[in-house]
Amino acid sequence: MTITIIGLGLIGGSLALSLRQHGLARHLIGVEQSPAHARRALELGLVDEIEPDLAAAVRRADFIVVAVPVDAMIAVLPLVLDATAAHQVVIDVGSTKQALLAAVAGHPRRGRFVAAHPMAGTEHSGPEAAVSGLFEGKTVVLCDVAASDPDAVQLVEKVFQALPMRLLYLDGAAHDLHTAYISHISHITSFALALTVLEKEKEEQQIFDLASGGFESTVRLAKSAPATWVPIFRQNRLNVLDVLDEHLHQLQHLRELLAQEDYDGLTEQIRLANHIRKILP
Template sequence: MKVFVIGIGLIGGSFTIDIKASFNEATIFGIDRSEENLDKALSLGLIDQKSSFDNLDEADVVIVAIPVDATVELLPVVLDKINDSCLVFDVGSTKKKLCEIISEHPKRRNYLATHPIAGTEFSGPQAAIANLYRGKTNIICEVEKTAFKLQERGMEIFSRLGMRIRYMDPASHDKHIAYVSHLSHISSFMLGKTVIEKEKNERDIFDMAGSGFASTVRLAKSSPAMWAPIFKQNKDNVVETLEEYIANLTQFKELIENDDFDTIYNEMKDTNHIKTILKGIS
């Protein structure tokens, strides 16, 4: 099985590690605009060979693991170049615009719209890790538009990597992911920004930062090159979630100003229910 991975970073590189471990017959080809990334991926054993778009007609599987704005531009090009029996799937955090862009492509049947809910705050080939996807949910959109035999090929890959599968339409995916992923990244970035600005005047503020701050601001270390395009593509849903979040923050501020700490206590107690909802999620 010839697997071409476009974008050898955390997500693409982690796929190569697990595919190489799970499919003895797999040969991994890397495509990346950064020659340095390709050299690093070779030295780390993430890929077997460097390659290019000109060789995509040899692929059995193509994994597109690049920022969502680049995926919108390049996915039609990838579909133009592959053979009729090749499976192409992407790993982007937005799906509606992408599915619309290729809806009329002659090789739409070769494409599987996927979003593995997995990752860390780190980036680059050196960030790739084994078993990143084990036990994680992989959301698949418009599965009925993918050729059945290619669906089976994708499901075999996802199964061997230990992923859970959930089906969703692209619009619902983008709306829900804005709440559980995109908003949390914005919150983390803005918390980091707030503290950095304060630190300009109070140089020892980071000496006081404990594990709570570190865990809350962890996502602020994520790549802006990946996240700015996500916010752009999912603008309407992100704005909606921000409006609700800001309203809750404003209400919380007013409760403090009004010394209404009984309500604050009850709001926090009610929100503690999230421990039950998230039980078992790592």
């Protein structure tokens, strides 16, 4: 297939590598707003060419991937569908779904679009961040597939299964709720943890010297770009606030147990938390 990828950042770039590696892409066309990122994506061989005209890039492809931040997605996806013909298939790869699904609900080409969220990423961004194998063995969530044409869904399933990824089907509302729990809250806590340590530890060398693997793993996500994450928090605001309130409640409970020197209570809570070991071995 000829595949057009709009947005050559971490996800778009990594997907380009995977699609080529698994023989799905014969020719890869990139669309990228940043001239520096476009140049770098070509140098890195992520795509075969850069096409400056969005509509032309869409028309020339069999399969179109929109991989821009979720705020830009709302504006770009309708333009992509405007240029899409009946034989083409379009996917997004965004981390939020309800706002996007609403934005294209009445579009004449809605059936050619399949809403997809590959559950994979790193804290890095831009074409330099693209890595091969990012999606291997991970889950991809397909949302509201009943609103897409069956042949489009089948092609998308075939593409992701080839990477290979596990398929999971959710409606947009359930997707946004679960990702708030499983992904978005982790980023909020990591940003807050970084801010805590940066506020408290004025001596940066001390952080570097003392940071152990545990700290590095909890604070890793705090390196993530605001251009990616603020639009996600914005679109999933109510779910994120809900989970954040529960998280604050749990933290305050642990704080109270420690303040009151209730070490049996603290032990009990940690035992409950350890239950995550059975779910994520």
